Amino acid sequence: MTLPEPQEHARRFARLRSAHRTETQEDYVELIADLIAETGEARATDLAERLGVTPATVANTLTRLKRDGLVEMRPYRSIFLTNQGSALAARSKARHEIVLGFLLRLGVSSEVAEMDAEGLEHHLSQETLDAMQAFRGER
Numbered sequence: 001m002t003l004p005e006p007q008e009h010a011r012r013f014a015r016l017r018s019a020h021r022t023e024t025q026e027d028y029v030e031l032i033a034d035l036i037a038e039t040g041e042a043r044a045t046d047l048a049e050r051l052g053v054t055p056a057t058v059a060n061t062l063t064r065l066k067r068d069g070l071v072e073m074r075p076y077r078s079i080f081l082t083n084q085g086s087a088l089a090a091r092s093k094a095r096h097e098i099v100l101g102f103l104l105r106l107g108v109s110s111e112v113a114e115m116d117a118e119g120l121e122h123h124l125s126q127e128t129l130d131a132m133q134a135f136r137g138e139r
Contacts, residue, residue, distance in 0.1 A: 023122040026092040027051070028061055029070055032079055033089035041078035095121040095129060102132035 031050055035042035048058045062079065065071040070085035081089060099121045103113035124132075 024061060025065060025068065025070060026088060026122060027118075028065060029081060029085045029089040030092040030096070032071065032081055033086065033093070036078075036081070042080075043078055047079075092121065095124070098129050098132050098136075099124065101136050105136050 028047065028051075031047060032042040035046055035050075039046075044055060044058045044062065047053075047062075048055045051058070062071060062073060065085070066073055069082055070088060072080045072082055096117055100113055100117040103116055104110065108116065
């Protein structure tokens with residue numbers, strides 16, 4: 001394998017760093033939307049339990065999400081998604097479903113497909129997602 005030109009190499013890593021920056025945001029808003037749909041509310045304790053992180057980690061992340069205009073929080077109340085947060089959650093969920101469906105269609109077990117989709121969904125280009133949908137017969 002030949003290394004890409006320096007500018008191309010830098011472009012690829014810039015895209016990867018960008019995906020890593022938004023990955024946590026996407027995971028949180030998607031989970032908040034799922035919790036609201038499933039239980040009627042999203043609480044910080046539920047997020048910590050489902051994500052396997054400490055309450056302090058959740059509190060810090062929610063502060064960043066609020067700063068970025070994705071969630072609204074009030075003391076002793078549930079967590080709410082803003083319109084921007086809801087839109088991001090919907091996009092994230094759609095990406096997840098595309099990747100999950102593709103992996104299942106390939107014959108990957110549902111447990112492994114779910115685990116792998118969770119990481120892949122954040123790093124795939126729209127071109128790759130479109131190809132996955134086409135492979136599944138959705139386009």
